[in-house]
C-alpha cells in the first residue's frame with residue numbers, strides 16, 4: 655500500500671506523559687507545556703483527564719489546566735472521560751474532544767477502570783450520546799490491543815470486536831494502543847489490517863509505548879497498513895499507572911524525525927518540539943528519552959561552541 659503523504663500526530667505528553675509522575679507537576683508547568691506544544695503547530699493535543707483523583711492524582715487539576723491554556727485556532731484539545739462525571743467536567747472546560755478508554759483485555763479493564771469490557775461499554779454509552787448531542791468529537795481508546803501485563807496475549811478478534819463497538823457508539827476515531835510497548839512490526843501490521851477491514855483506516859490511530867524500543871518500527875508497519883494518525887509524547891514522557899514497568903509513549907521528536915526523512919508532512923515544527931522536550935526533561939530532572947531530541951540538542955550545543 656502507498657504510504658500517506660500527510661500524517662496527524664496527536665501529542666499526548668501533557669496527559670499520558672505526565673499522568674504517571676509521582677511528584678505533582680504544578681498546574682502552570684502543565685499549562686506551559688500545552689502552550690508550547692500549541693505553538694509548535696500540533697493539530698491535536700491530549701491536554702488532561704477528567705478521571706477520579708483517587709485513581710490518578712496527577713490529573714486532579716484538569717479543569718484548571720483547561721481554563722488556563724491558550725488555545726490555538728484549529729487545534730483540538732482532548733481530555734479523557736471515563737464516565738458522565740468526567741464528561742460534565744470536560745463540557746464545562748470546553749474540551750474539543752472527549753476520550754472514552756476501554757481495553758481489549760478483561761484483566762486490564764478491571765485494573766484501569768474497575769469494570770469489565772461489557773460494563774465499560776455500557777458506561778461509555780451515555781458519555782457518547784452526550785458528546786454527540788453537544789457536538790463534541792468523540793474518540794475511543796483500546797488499551798492492551800497488542801499485549802496485556804496481566805493476561806499476556808490478546809486475541810486479534812477481541813481488538814476488532816471492541817473497535818467495532820466503539821465505532822457503533824459513534825466514535826470519530828479509535829486508538830489501537832500498545833499500552834506496554836511489547837508489540838513487534840509484523841504483529842502490528844496484522845492487527846491494524848484486521849481492524850481496518852471493519853473500520854475506515856482514516857478513523858484508526860496507532861498509540862505505541864516504546865518499552866521494547868519497537869515503536870518506530872510499529873509506526874512504519876502501521877503506515878504500511880494504511881494508518882495515518884499516531885500518538886506520541888514529547889521527550890518520550892510517560893507510562894501508565896496500571897501497567898507497571900511500561901515506559902513512555904514513543905517520543906514525538908523521534909516520530910517527526912522519521913516522518914520528515916520520509917517526506918511525510920505533519921505541519922509541526924520539529925525544532926520547537928526539541929526545545930520543549932529538553933525543557934520538560936530538565937524540569938522533571940530526568941534524561942530526555944527522545945534519541946533524536948538528545949542528538950539535536952547536542953548538535954545545537956556543538957554549533958554554539
Ligand SMILES: CC(C)(COP(=O)([O-])OP(=O)([O-])OC[C@H]1O[C@@H](n2cnc3c(N)ncnc32)[C@H](O)[C@@H]1OP(=O)([O-])[O-])[C@@H](O)C(=O)NCCC(=O)NCCSC(=O)C[C@@](C)(O)CC(=O)[O-]
Pocket residue numbers: 670673703704705706707708709710734736737738739740741755766767768795796797798831832833834861894895896
Ligand atoms: C473510572 C473510575 C472513575 C471508576 O472508579 P470507581 O472507584 O469504580 O468508581 P466510583 O464511581 O465508585 O468513584 C470513586 C470515586 O471517584 C469519584 N469519581 C468518579 N468518577 C470521577 C471523575 N470522572 N472525576 C472525578 N471524580 C470521579 C467518585 O465521586 C468517587 O469519589 P468518593 O465518593 O469516593 O469521594 C476510575 O477507575 C478512574 O477514574 N479510572 C481512571 C484510570 C485512568 O485514568 N487511567 C489512566 C488513563 S488510561 C491510559 O493511560 C491508557 C491510554 C488511554 O493511554 C491508552 C494506552 O496506552 O493503553
